[in-house]
Amino acid sequence: MSGSRKTLALAALVLGSWAACAAAQDAERGQAKFEHSCAPCHGDGVGDDGRAMLPGTDALRIKYQGSLPALLEKRTDLNAEAIRTFVRRGTWSMPPFRPTEVTERDIQDIAAYLRQSSSGGR
Amino acid sequence: MAILPPGVSAESFQSGIREFQDAVGRDWVFTSDDDLHSYRDHFSYIKDQPNELIPSAAVGPDTTEQVQAIVRTANKYKIPLYAISTGKNFAYGGPSPNVRGSVTVDLKRMNRILVCDDKRNFALVEPGVSYIDLYRHIQANKLNVWVDTPDPGWGSLIGNAMDHGIGYTMGYYRDHFGAHTGMEVVLPNGELLRTGMGAMPASQSWQEYRHGYGPDPAGLFGQGNFGIVTKMGFRLMPAPEHWRNGLVTVPKRQDLVPLIEVANYLGDLAMCGEPWYGSPLTELMGNTEFRDAALAFNEGEMDRQAASANLHSWQVELQFYGSERTTLANWEYAKELVARKVPGARFTDGESLKTPLTREQLAATTGPYPTNMRRNITQGVPGLGIWYMTGRTERNPNAWNETHIGLFSLIGRSGEAVLKAQQDFAAVARKLGMPSLFPNAIQTPVNWYQFAFLMGNGFGLGGGDVSPAGKLAATAKLREVLRENGALGYGDYRAPPILQDDVADQYSFNNFALRRFNETLKDAIDPNGIISPGRAGVWPAVFRSMRGGMRS
Numbered sequence: 001m002s003g004s005r006k007t008l009a010l011a012a013l014v015l016g017s018w019a020a021c022a023a024a025q026d027a028e029r030g031q032a033k034f035e036h037s038c039a040p041c042h043g044d045g046v047g048d049d050g051r052a053m054l055p056g057t058d059a060l061r062i063k064y065q066g067s068l069p070a071l072l073e074k075r076t077d078l079n080a081e082a083i084r085t086f087v088r089r090g091t092w093s094m095p096p097f098r099p100t101e102v103t104e105r106d107i108q109d110i111a112a113y114l115r116q117s118s119s120g121g122r
Numbered sequence: 123m124a125i126l127p128p129g130v131s132a133e134s135f136q137s138g139i140r141e142f143q144d145a146v147g148r149d150w151v152f153t154s155d156d157d158l159h160s161y162r163d164h165f166s167y168i169k170d171q172p173n174e175l176i177p178s179a180a181v182g183p184d185t186t187e188q189v190q191a192i193v194r195t196a197n198k199y200k201i202p203l204y205a206i207s208t209g210k211n212f213a214y215g216g217p218s219p220n221v222r223g224s225v226t227v228d229l230k231r232m233n234r235i236l237v238c239d240d241k242r243n244f245a246l247v248e249p250g251v252s253y254i255d256l257y258r259h260i261q262a263n264k265l266n267v268w269v270d271t272p273d274p275g276w277g278s279l280i281g282n283a284m285d286h287g288i289g290y291t292m293g294y295y296r297d298h299f300g301a302h303t304g305m306e307v308v309l310p311n312g313e314l315l316r317t318g319m320g321a322m323p324a325s326q327s328w329q330e331y332r333h334g335y336g337p338d339p340a341g342l343f344g345q346g347n348f349g350i351v352t353k354m355g356f357r358l359m360p361a362p363e364h365w366r367n368g369l370v371t372v373p374k375r376q377d378l379v380p381l382i383e384v385a386n387y388l389g390d391l392a393m394c395g396e397p398w399y400g401s402p403l404t405e406l407m408g409n410t411e412f413r414d415a416a417l418a419f420n421e422g423e424m425d426r427q428a429a430s431a432n433l434h435s436w437q438v439e440l441q442f443y444g445s446e447r448t449t450l451a452n453w454e455y456a457k458e459l460v461a462r463k464v465p466g467a468r469f470t471d472g473e474s475l476k477t478p479l480t481r482e483q484l485a486a487t488t489g490p491y492p493t494n495m496r497r498n499i500t501q502g503v504p505g506l507g508i509w510y511m512t513g514r515t516e517r518n519p520n521a522w523n524e525t526h527i528g529l530f531s532l533i534g535r536s537g538e539a540v541l542k543a544q545q546d547f548a549a550v551a552r553k554l555g556m557p558s559l560f561p562n563a564i565q566t567p568v569n570w571y572q573f574a575f576l577m578g579n580g581f582g583l584g585g586g587d588v589s590p591a592g593k594l595a596a597t598a599k600l601r602e603v604l605r606e607n608g609a610l611g612y613g614d615y616r617a618p619p620i621l622q623d624d625v626a627d628q629y630s631f632n633n634f635a636l637r638r639f640n641e642t643l644k645d646a647i648d649p650n651g652i653i654s655p656g657r658a659g660v661w662p663a664v665f666r667s668m669r670g671g672m673r674s
Contacts, residue, residue: 040275049507058510098161098180
């Protein structure tokens with residue numbers, strides 16, 4: 001391998017590692033935000049008053065009847081655009097979240113986290 | 123849907139927006155429809171109506187200095203502001219302002235826990251701090267204090283206290299405004315004020331003596347519009363080592379009177395936490411004979427049928443915080459007091475648990491008796507589990523509670539007052555042709571405030587018609603209920619902006635002396651009327667013609 005090819009390969013390796021590292025950091029931030037702002041309703045804990053699930057998780061279980069996972073962390077179809085729509089517009093009894101609560105960056109990070117969690121990594 | 127604040131030209135508004143951007147940065151001033159959608163009341167009865175209470179813009183400061191700059195700009199251009207903390211307060215208007223076109227001052231970014239002291243038992247926080255945030259901070263730092271949380275824990279300590287919200291532990295802590303320990307406020311002219319010992323520059327005890335010296339204006343800022351609170355202290359309950367509960371039932375309808383006397387006595391001596399009242403006669407609801415007797419308030423017949431079914435008329439679940447031995451002693455004492463006053467009373471020991479409860483104990487719903495007590499909130503553990511009440515459930519798979527609203531009237535803290543309120547509320551529902559949700563003769567009060575009872579009004583809103591017309595009709599009906607209740611001496615403690623003038627109208631003693639006093643102050647302190655005009659029915663002179671405008 002020539003010197004210039006070696007340099008290019010090394011640069012690609014460094015860039016690849018950097019991208020992987022950045023993605024991991026996004027997912028880590030996304031997990032923290034998810035646990036702060038989403039998990040109180042959409043987490044995997046039990047609900048109040050003897051309910052088996054938290055309200056958001058239970059609502060999605062009833063809605064999808066098994067065609068999609070009730071837990072957001074197992075969903076593979078929630079990209080940033082979809083998350084933004086639900087967060088900013090709200091749906092059913094979930095009210096919209098304001099940009100001071102969940103920023104655009106948070107949405108991207110949550111999407112990164114859900115990609116990771118739904119693929120089995122966490 | 124670009125709208126302008128009332129009386130503000132497009133030019134002035136744009137100048138104001140530019141100055142808001144200079145103050146907080148362009149990223150934190152929101153004017154697009156997409157962004158402003160999240161500042162609407164998700165549960166509004168007037169959603170998409172021409173008078174829906176939506177802002178013209180929102181601005182998100184990060185510091186007190188930025189709030190001061192926003193207020194000064196608003197004064198310059200006479201732009202009405204509406205401050206929110208975490209912006210929840212659903213059932214009471216969510217983040218929506220009183221005046222359409224106001225600029226929302228969104229304090230969520232100010233989310234610092236400045237002090238949390240578990241030796242002197244207080245916290246000092248900014249408005250964006252939620253109950254969940256403070257709870258997590260306490261857990262992470264292994265602090266020996268509890269949070270007294272309302273049902274949904276995403277709300278702000280400051281916002282909830284500002285709207286006179288409540289909790290579920292010991293009496294002193296349940297009144298969230300009452301448990302405050304001083305505040306910092308940006309006044310309508312942009313100046314900064316601190317109440318209590320905070321008024322003393324070198325004070326070492328701001329969170330320990332809220333009165334300071336001389337008149338204390340703190341009450342003006344609760345459900346008020348005299349400034350924007352940017353810091354506030356709260357007394358925190360020291361973590362008890364043990365929790366115990368027990369059930370008391372009494373056989374006859376009139377036994378409610380001594381039962382409440384005992385619970386008041388124990389609560390006011392700080393020997394028990396919130397008592398949870400109920401009626402075992404709920405079981406007889408499906409029985410036509412009983413229901414007829416209950417709807418007619420036929421006490422003799424209700425007692426006869428209750429005895430025949432071997433059911434008692436009333437129950438109270440008592441809970442005790444302290445040590446294993448003190449909670450046992452208090453429970454034994456409660457039994458002794460009730461037994462002295464009520465022949466035939468029955469007692470069932472509940473659970474006796476070391477705190478903090480385990481996750482399994484928090485989730486448990488079974489025990490020595492069926493309980494209505496929600497474990498998390500009695501243990502000061504905030505969450506969102508209660509939100510199932512608004513959403514899709516097995517019983518309600520195809521709809522959500524989009525007219526979620528809270529209306530509770532204050533009533534006297536006695537059995538006589540409860541029994542009278544039941545009859546009064548039922549009479550109002552009949553008079554207004556509203557479907558009664560249940561025989562009001564078994565409705566019980568909540569003792570959220572230590573020294574007061576609240577009762578919901580016990581009626582349905584017209585068969586769940588959630589069409590725009592149905593919601594408008596329901597709103598009109600609610601106004602009639604508030605008027606009728608007010609005439610009978612029942613005032614509400616809290617309301618969404620669309621009904622705040624109606625509630626304020628209930629408080630009309632001496633030709634509205636209180637309102638006139640508040641508005642005299644308002645005009646002096648806020649001559650441009652820029653801080654939350656109309657909040658709790660207090661209208662500044664420049665917007666006073668808008669009073670009652672939501673009724674049209």
